[in-house]
Amino acid sequence: MNIGRMNNNAVGMYNLFNTMYQGNMAMNNNRLSRNLFPNSQTQGQRTLTADSVQFVNDIKASSKALSGAVRDLSGAAFSNNRTMTSSNNDVLTISYSGNRPASTVSPMTVKVDQTAAGQLNEGNSMNSAATFEGGNGANRISIETGGKTTQLSVNVSASDTNLDVQQKMADAINNAGLNVKATVVTDSETKTSTLKIESTTTGSDSRNSFKVSDVSGDLAARTGVNEVTRENRDAIYSVNGGATRTSQSNTVHLGDGISATLKNSSSDVVTISPGKDMQYVKSSVEKLVKSYNDLYSESAQRTNDPKSQNLASRMINTSKAYTSSLSEIGIGFDKDGKMTLDTKKLDQAAESGKLEQFFTENSGKNYGFTNQLSRLADNVSRNTSNFVSSSQFGSSLSEGMVYSSLGSLMQFNSFGAGSLFDFMF
Helix, strand or coil, X not given: CCHHHHHHHHHHHHHHHHHHHHHHHHHHHHHHHXXXXXXXXXXXXXXXXXXXXXXXXXXXXXXXXXXXXXXXXXXXXXHHCEEEEECCCCCEEEEECCCCCHHHCCCEEEEEEECCECCEEECCCEECCCECCCCCEEEEEEEEECCEEEEEEEEECXXXXXXXXXXXXXXXXXXXXXXXXXXXXXXXXXXXXXXEEEECCCCCXXXXXXXXXXXXXXXXXXXXXXXXXXXXXCEEEEECCCCCEEECCCEEEEECCEEEEECCCCCCCEEEEEEECHHHHHHHHHHHHHHHHHHHHHHHCCCCCHHHHHHHHHHHHHHHCCHHHHHHCCEEECCCCCEEECHHHXXXXXXXXXXXXXXXHHHHCCCCHHHHHHHHHHHHHHCHHHHCCHHHCECCHHHCCCCCCXXXXXXXXXXXXXXXXXXXX
């Protein structure tokens, strides 16, 4: 391969394009101005400024993104996008990574008898504000885990409260880099605090257990963290009424590309079957909100452009009629007119079926929310000049774009004329 010849060809191609660009700069600006503003009497004097180019690029890109987000929320989105679902997400949740459509996977049942857990030592509930009654000065505790014993020093002063000492112990344990985590849980109503130490791994393996002891002083005994509250244990479950299975982890593989995360034990079986992929739908709603806000912001901020302001107003008017029903699925609007999203209400709407009902009904109606928004976004994308005033563009070549590389020249493509050559010839 002749690298030198390739480089020479590339340079020659760049020079050719650059010469063509410089020779046709005025003609190209006039032609592009005519495309955007066919009725402008001063179109021959108009030269696109870099700011104007960016603005047109932005609203075209945002309108296309909005149009795509609306399409993704049509009624078909709820029926065509399917995955494996759990009949009780409080007991177990499902993820699906199979190579075949979820609709072809056979349903199965799972019964969770026990979830996997690490050891837990939950200490005594102590009066948070009371002065600690143990020994002052340097106290030492030891934690034995994974076949290794580590001694930790905790310095207690005469003025320390129970909460102070518990927090000092938790900090010393967490800073030691062991496979346990210490937390102090406070109760504002009872004004008490509790030190808890828990293994960071689950399963019955002895490496997931630990022992807390006093070496000097009585911090472990006085706070109660030397006593085991829950032993480390395996998950116990069964599939399709079969033999009992065990797992050190709560994430288990059930076959057919299905993984389950066990959350709680239950006397009832959980059915896993093909269902609507609500995560896909919720993600599509988030994309809708983002693309709506992008287009709205770009048009609303051009306060000196009546056409852009008109686009912002049309977006507000399109949404205003659906304020109440949008609110029920978690979509609202702030004081500036931007969309907001309440993810908790969105989740509730997905669970209750309101989310599917709203978008299915409104994509089927000629004047439904999604249909109106889709038509507006498509119109902006296809007829950009209807939403950008000609006054937004410069009037002299010196104010125009001056590009010095082939890569920058290619930015002309984003106007949708087909290719760079469509502009130049």
